[in-house]
Amino acid sequence: MSQPYTTQDQIRLPGFAGAVHLPGEAGYDELRRSLNPSVDSRPALVAEAYGAADIRTALLAARAHGVPFAVQATGHGTHAACDDGILVRTSPMASVLVDPGRRIARVGPGARWGDVIAAAAPFGLAPLSGSAPSVGVTGYTLGGGLGWLARAYGFAADSVVRAEVLLADGRHVTADAGSHPELFWALRGGGGGFGVVTSLEFRLHPVSRVYSGFAYFPIEAAARTLTAYRDWIDDAPDELSTAVVFKRMPDDEQVPAAVRGRHVVLLKVVHAGTAGEAGRLLAPLFRAAGPALLDETRENTYAATAMGGTPNRHMDMFDTVPDAVIGTLVRTAERAQTVEIRHWGGAMGRPGPDAGPVGHRSTRLSVIVDTPVPGLAEELRPYANGGTFLNFLADPSRTAAAYGAADHARLRDVKRAYDPDGFFRVGHVVPA
Numbered sequence: 001m002s003q004p005y006t007t008q009d010q011i012r013l014p015g016f017a018g019a020v021h022l023p024g025e026a027g028y029d030e031l032r033r034s035l036n037p038s039v040d041s042r043p044a045l046v047a048e049a050y051g052a053a054d055i056r057t058a059l060l061a062a063r064a065h066g067v068p069f070a071v072q073a074t075g076h077g078t079h080a081a082c083d084d085g086i087l088v089r090t091s092p093m094a095s096v097l098v099d100p101g102r103r104i105a106r107v108g109p110g111a112r113w114g115d116v117i118a119a120a121a122p123f124g125l126a127p128l129s130g131s132a133p134s135v136g137v138t139g140y141t142l143g144g145g146l147g148w149l150a151r152a153y154g155f156a157a158d159s160v161v162r163a164e165v166l167l168a169d170g171r172h173v174t175a176d177a178g179s180h181p182e183l184f185w186a187l188r189g190g191g192g193g194f195g196v197v198t199s200l201e202f203r204l205h206p207v208s209r210v211y212s213g214f215a216y217f218p219i220e221a222a223a224r225t226l227t228a229y230r231d232w233i234d235d236a237p238d239e240l241s242t243a244v245v246f247k248r249m250p251d252d253e254q255v256p257a258a259v260r261g262r263h264v265v266l267l268k269v270v271h272a273g274t275a276g277e278a279g280r281l282l283a284p285l286f287r288a289a290g291p292a293l294l295d296e297t298r299e300n301t302y303a304a305t306a307m308g309g310t311p312n313r314h315m316d317m318f319d320t321v322p323d324a325v326i327g328t329l330v331r332t333a334e335r336a337q338t339v340e341i342r343h344w345g346g347a348m349g350r351p352g353p354d355a356g357p358v359g360h361r362s363t364r365l366s367v368i369v370d371t372p373v374p375g376l377a378e379e380l381r382p383y384a385n386g387g388t389f390l391n392f393l394a395d396p397s398r399t400a401a402a403y404g405a406a407d408h409a410r411l412r413d414v415k416r417a418y419d420p421d422g423f424f425r426v427g428h429v430v431p432a
């Protein structure tokens with residue numbers, strides 16, 4: 001039975017092997033921190049788990065005391081506070097095992113993409129990681145996971161083969177195609193509201209060398225580049241992933257002199273193929289954009305390819321891109337620091353019959369703006385497909401918009417089956 005909760009002194013974690021940090025103690029502030037500056041979580045305690053048994057102890061304590069419970073690996077995707085609750089940090093559980101024969105990686109819940117990329121690269125393999133190596137593998141994958149190889153190999157969630165999961169009642173189960181299949185389905189894009197994943201297994205892909213990097217053009221090329229991009233993407237092969245970004249470059253010594261402090265059109269490229277192919281494929285786009293201020297695209301290893309993300313204050317997804325949208329985005333560039341327009345499609349739009357719930361797979365382009373721009377949402381709304389992507393969504397109240405209606409209903413069924421009283425309720429959680 002739940003006991004009424006009054007102070008953190010009442011919470012005991014019997015046998016907990018990891019470190020426990022109370023408010024005011026060393027580590028508490030650092031470990032409760034989210035990368036989202038508007039979230040200032042004040043848990044009753046932060047518990048650093050050393051293993052699945054620790055997470056279970058913390059979960060059962062939160063249940064017994066009727067307090068909120070949340071898991072955090074890195075803080076990259078923590079958009080809701082766990083006030084007065086138990087916040088479990090999984091960062092110490094960062095193991096990464098690569099089986100090159102089966103092309104499978106198995107990771108602990110604290111692993112970051114950089115760890116997996118480094119472990120897989122010696123075997124000529126790559127995971128479906130995203131823009132930043134510091135992002136946590138498990139949170140990213142549960143939210144779908146849209147990386148720079150997604151057009152070739154799908155969302156990271158599509159490559160998951162097995163998860164070990166601690167359920168709301170404290171049971172520890174294996175979810176895969178044959179065991180708890182509905183839970184397995186939900187985990188592949190449904191977010192972290194179905195259980196705590198204590199181990200994740202997923203496929204790696206045969207990618208080592210890529211052609212990647214950035215090319216910069218003057219901002220005056222914005223409209224003609226985006227107009228050309230809209231048509232050019234129709235013929236781009238799945239191995240080629242790109243984004244067009246309108247960006248004010250920092251006036252900073254680390255930025256190449258040719259673009260330092262300038263407002264530019266930045267073309268981001270990752271091609272899982274040769275330099276020759278990439279040059280041929282990209283030529284029409286470069287022609288449309290005009291002379292480059294700087295072209296840093298080149299042959300590289302996947303492991304050394306760093307694409308950088310765009311902080312998300314506004315996101316929309318489009319199945320078609322009429323001229324009106326292009327006009328709005330070009331005007332938005334004047335009022336924002338960064339506007340990123342990214343091509344979807346390829347394998348993302350071809351889910352297998354048993355794929356998880358990642359929604360809006362027909363999206364052609366996504367738009368992310370890093371600055372609040374008054375009126376932008378209203379201007380784009382008539383043309384957008386109304387969807388969102390869980391990993392690019394800060395507002396937990398819009399979680400349903402990440403899924404098709406049938407998949408959202410199915411996710412709610414899974415939630416009712418595995419967490420009927422809504423124990424997991426902090427963050428992007430589908431309600432029971």
Ligand SMILES: Cc1cc2nc3c(=O)[nH]c(=O)nc-3n(C[C@H](O)[C@H](O)[C@H](O)COP(=O)(O)OP(=O)(O)OC[C@H]3O[C@@H](n4cnc5c(N)ncnc54)[C@H](O)[C@@H]3O)c2cc1C
Nearest residue numbers: 073074075076077078109130131136139145146192197309
């Ligand atoms: C700089 C940056 C770059 C990014 N780039 C991309 C990108 O290219 N593509 C993309 O798809 N996304 C990207 N994201 C979004 C990112 O994938 C999500 O924010 C994701 O939630 C981060 O996971 P995390 O574990 O690092 O974050 P955390 O803040 O540690 O966790 C976020 C949430 O994940 C869930 N979670 C984490 N661990 C577990 C677990 N073991 N069991 C159950 N639930 C768990 C919980 O709901 C938790 O609240 C980026 C984010 C940032 C800040």
